[in-house]
Amino acid sequence: MAYLLLIVGFALLIKGADLFVDGSANIARLLHVPTILIGLTIVSFGTSSPEATVSIIAALEGSADVSLGNVVGSNIFNITLVVGIAAFLYPLKVEGETVKKEVPFTLLASVVLLILMADTVLQGGGSNLLARGDGLIFLLFLAIFMYYVIEVGLRSRKDSDREPIPENITWGKNIAYSVIGIAAIVVGGQLVVDNGTQIAYSLGMSETLVGLTIVAIGTSLPELVTSISAALKKESEIALGNVVGSNIFNILFVLGTSAVISPLAVSGRVFADVIIMILLTALLFIFSRTSYKIGKTEGLVLAIGYIVYLVYIILRN
Template sequence: MEYILLVIGFALLIKGADFFVDGASSIAKILKVPPLLIGLTIVAFGTSAPEAAVSINAAMKGSNEIALGNILGSNIFNLLLAIGITAMIKEIKVQKTTIVKEFPLSLYATLMLFLLSVDVYLGGQGENIISRSDGLLLLLGFCVFLFYLVEMAFLSKEEKDDFGEHQKYSISKSIIFSIGGIIGIVFGGDIVVKSASTIAIALGMSQTLVGLTIVAIGTSLPELVTSISAAKKGEGDIAMGNIIGSGLFNILFVLGASAAIHPVAISPKLYTDIILLFIITSVVYFFSTTGRTIDKKEGIFLTISYVFYMIFIIIRN
């Protein structure tokens, strides 16, 4: 039964993402807002809903390794596999604003996560946790990110933007497509995570491994299918904005809210993953600056890197 539910979940994710990209792109045209902004906000926050639901729920139940492992695993999955596969299908063009502002924000957020998690090393006592005050600090960072997006929205109204050949629907149809798509994404992600987690735990996997693999991959499938769908439709801005926005949303809002509800203890194993996330973000940032594109060869490199990462964490655990 769990395997049947897994297939149903995948179907909901894929079709939901397709509808969501159509609706979000159409809304961008109607409001004359650049697709990048839609990718950084509506699409990114919508596709991160499964991560938020899983991590906050896990934090409330005291399952810290799943809560933080889900966030780290999801961000690594998005940067390596989602961008990698998307680039292999179609070269991703990266806007200047993404290189100058969004990527540095991602690096700052990851560095902030690392610094907040090393209490013992910095203070010399206690345990390494993301405390409630740390959670509020991350949420403050999220508010700053939202302020930047609002400012970007106002500035974009003064600019002419090329929205490609994507179809523009009526506002009512666009909203229906977007809402219907996000419902499919959220329910599909929830079904996939629950069924896959049940299967994985039955096989004797640890919470850390479940969080970094099955749960992270399951909650990141919306980002993957949405980015691939956006790339196929020529909406590269939505694809890239979706990944970066989701990463920032996961660290600043999902982890911030989780820690504000219940302090998140840090497993020593996860420090390696935090450092790897910073390195991976830097590598993708570097690829983006070379010709302002991520091409097929770079996509292959990122995809293969994810395979090696999976092998590493399976052996480690």
């Protein structure tokens, strides 16, 4: 039964992503804003909902390792495998604003996470903790980011209001596509995580390893299928904006909300993963600067990077 539900979950993910990308791209056209802004907001927030659900529930249950590990693991998966596969399928065009502001903002959010969780180093004692005050700082950064995105969207509308919109692109149909698509993505992702975890336990995998691999990968499947679907449809702005936006939401919204609900104790082991996440984000920024696109070679390097990281955490645990 678990194997059947796993297949159903993957089917929902794939079809949901197809509808969601089509609906989101057309909503961008109806709003007269660049598709990357839709990728950074609606798409990234929607595909980050599994991480938010898992991490917030974990925070309520006092499982800080799951909450923090899920976000860091998912972000590493997004930067490496999601961008890597999408770029390998179809080179991702990088908008100037993305290179100048969005990717550096992701890097800033990652560095802020490292600083706020390093209480022992900075204060010379106590325990490493993401306190409620730290969570409020994350949410404040999120408000600043959303203000910037809305301002860019309003400014860009002035330049694109005159562009004609095909008659077959309507609000009702595309809102329905987006809602049905994200619902299928969330339900499909949950089925994959639950049944994949059950199968993994039956095969003898440890709880730690399941958390670092299946849960982190499972909650990032919406980003993966959405970005691949966007790349195949040559909507590269949605593919890249989805990843950049999701990583920002994961740190600022998911960890911010989780820490406000219940302070998160930070284990020493996760520091290495956060540093790896920062280095990979810096690498993504460098790749984004080369000809303002992420090509097949860069995509392959990023994908291989995830395989190396996966081997590292398997050996470490």
